[in-house]
Amino acid sequence: MDSTQLLKGVLDTAVLAVLERGSTYGYDLVRQLRTAGFEDVGDASVYGTLRRLFNGGYLTSEIVPSEEGPARKYYGINGAGTDMLERSRKTWHEFTQVINTLLNGGEAE
């Protein structure tokens, strides 16, 4: 199964989950996602997701000057983002439970 298609469906949740650990900038966010196991995630997809979540009112942003190069835009999660993450977390657990049951030969409720 192509994990890329799965990733697209959960990228919003993955980004929010990383930002829940703490604010960070785009390049570091991509790096954290890859370290977590999303090796195929595209950089542009992450930035697209950040833009969509920010415009949706789920993120905050702050420009922080950098001594090593241009200023970085740090993204953080706000209250609406946290609520969304909680809902996604619940949905994900329910969803995986159903899938696990099916894959293990059980019957869905």
Place this chain on the structure above:
Amino acid sequence: MTTAVSTIKTDYLNRVASGLGDLSGDDREEVLQDLHAHLAELDEEEVEAALGSPDEFVAEFRASAGLDEEVAKTRKWYVTTTRARLDDTSRRLADVVRWQTWRPLWIWTRGWLLLSTIAVFSGGTAFRRFPIPTVEDSTIVGLVLLIVGTWVSVWLDRRKTGIRQVGSFLYSTVVVVFLFSSVFWVRDVARTYHFEDEDSYTERLIGPEGETISNIYAYDLDGDLVQVLLFDQDGRPLRSLPSWVYFEAEHPDFSEPFEYGEGAVEFERDEFGRIIPNLYPLALYQFSEYGLELMPPPSLGFPQTDQAVSDPGDGVVTTTITPGALD
């Protein structure tokens, strides 16, 4: 880590910006700000490997951000496309007309303006031997001052130092020589065209065989050469030289006789110093191994027993024929 934005990275940013041309300026800048910081973390050779081509980046970004859905909801497709194309064109134009390309010419022009101003205020001229200003009738002094002026201008351009300063100076010189050589070449070509295609057939006097008439000699019945003012049927003064000769000969800085491609001419002038273009015969000079020589009147074409040609120095050639020659 690379902190400076290289040409490759700048080009990448520009192409991504072009692909996001339908976004508002602020919206696009937000995206580019992220991308700018991201590129700073990469080496040049890593850029496309990490991000894909600019087109791929844009396509992936648009899909992920849901941009195409937004655009479809908010704008007509042709507005979006037209705006994107205009932005792309203006960006490419800005790449072609880079200010840095024209900087050497500006540096030289600045130096030339400085020296020309000095030359004019010291009694010289800026255009007589353009581009070299003439100071006190000396082109050498003008040339030296021009070099000094250019050097001062380069020095003013403080951001360049050391060998780059010398390079900028040499580059300015090459650019300027090329530019003005081109200008003079174009002017010469234009003159040739004007002379061959227009003057010969429309503005200059033509003989029975189609030959160009340069001068006209009038004699009275006694065989004496006389000066005449010639006009056409509409009262316009007849002219037998290329029209630009009359125009340029009016310039007070030109010495007389005024030289032009075919020879030289010394016009009579009225009380206001203006040339009289149709007073014939003209005092025409031709080039010879001894320099410029006044052209004598042609053979009169009828019996002559004696002929003397004199030039009293006033530009009028007088021919004397022995009385009875016309009988």
